[in-house]
Amino acid sequence: MRTEFASHAALLDLRHVTVSYGRNQSRVLDDICLSLPPHGVLGVVGESGSGKTMLCRAVMGLLPSGFRIAEGEIRFRGSPIGGLSSGQFRLLRGSKMAMIMQNPMASFNPLRTIGAHMTETFGLHLGLGKKEAAELAAESLSRVRLPRPADLIRQYPFQLSGGMLQRVMIGMALAVNPDLIIADEPTTALDACNRKAVLRELQQAQRETGAAVLLVTHDLDVIAEMADTVAVMRSGQVVETAPCARLFDAPEHPYTRRLLNTRLSFPLNSDTLYPAGGDRAHDSVGNR
Numbered sequence: 001m002r003t004e005f006a007s008h009a010a011l012l013d014l015r016h017v018t019v020s021y022g023r024n025q026s027r028v029l030d031d032i033c034l035s036l037p038p039h040g041v042l043g044v045v046g047e048s049g050s051g052k053t054m055l056c057r058a059v060m061g062l063l064p065s066g067f068r069i070a071e072g073e074i075r076f077r078g079s080p081i082g083g084l085s086s087g088q089f090r091l092l093r094g095s096k097m098a099m100i101m102q103n104p105m106a107s108f109n110p111l112r113t114i115g116a117h118m119t120e121t122f123g124l125h126l127g128l129g130k131k132e133a134a135e136l137a138a139e140s141l142s143r144v145r146l147p148r149p150a151d152l153i154r155q156y157p158f159q160l161s162g163g164m165l166q167r168v169m170i171g172m173a174l175a176v177n178p179d180l181i182i183a184d185e186p187t188t189a190l191d192a193c194n195r196k197a198v199l200r201e202l203q204q205a206q207r208e209t210g211a212a213v214l215l216v217t218h219d220l221d222v223i224a225e226m227a228d229t230v231a232v233m234r235s236g237q238v239v240e241t242a243p244c245a246r247l248f249d250a251p252e253h254p255y256t257r258r259l260l261n262t263r264l265s266f267p268l269n270s271d272t273l274y275p276a277g278g279d280r281a282h283d284s285v286g287n288r
């Protein structure tokens with residue numbers, strides 16, 4: 001049995017979403033039903049390759065070529081978004097949805113300064129002129145407690161640490177006041193110190209803006225700290241969805257129990273979940 005949340009008044013609502021690719025139409029997401037209310041934090045966990053990133057990409061309209069939503073519907077703020085053009089998706093992503101991705105360095109053009117990235121985003125999505133956009137850029141960097149914003153704006157991405165770049169991204173996300181922040185492994189590439197700082201900024205951002213957050217992470221401690229609701233994914237399916245405290249206290253699905261037992265803060269994979277050839281057949285998807 002799969003637990004589904006009531007979808008009325010959801011900000012983001014996935015209804016039986018299946019994503020397939022290739023000639024064989026292999027399913028990377030299979031009949032996903034998830035719902036995220038306004039201001040909520042939905043944590044998504046699961047072993048490597050279980051489909052967490054594909055889920056984020058499907059929501060953002062960024063599925064790689066060859067992949068498509070074969071069945072089901074994704075609704076955002078009450079409207080289906082599956083049929084939006086790439087231009088409409090681009091506008092949505094910069095204004096109502098903001099993204100914080102796993103590898104911050106890859107999200108920035110190495111040839112452009114931090115300030116150029118920020119002013120362009122604010123010009124495009126907030127309609128600000130150059131001067132106002134530059135002021136907002138400095139303000140946004142201060143808001144995420146980055147030191148010396150006036151200097152940072154003139155620097156290039158490679159001059160900042162991964163943690164600082166993640167905080168720049170959170171600052172940019174905050175500035176456009178999105179309804180939804182999609183954070184795909186926002187702390188995975190960072191050292192422990194930066195991880196804490198980024199997590200703190202993300203929490204702060206969520207509280208200040210009231211944005212809902214779709215948070216993908218391997219780090220169960222991060223989930224425990226931030227998520228209201230947790231969805232556990234395995235092999236492209238959601239095997240269990242539950243309020244965070246209940247999931248940690250009384251996991252129902254055997255796979256969730258196994259996942260919680262590992263309580264690891266690095267990528268989960270078959271070796272860590274099934275040590276010494278443990279039998280995965282016992283917790284097949286759908287069984288509890």
Ligand SMILES: Nc1ncnc2c1ncn2[C@@H]1O[C@H](COP(=O)(O)OP(=O)(O)OP(=O)(O)O)[C@@H](O)[C@H]1O
Binds near residue numbers: 055064
């Ligand atoms: N570009 C691609 N081409 C073909 N298959 C892909 C591609 N990207 C991902 N996949 C497959 O889609 C499935 C879901 O991958 P996805 O990246 O969503 O997993 P994940 O749970 O985010 O993993 P991780 O935790 O390692 O990031 C996997 O089987 C993966 O091999």
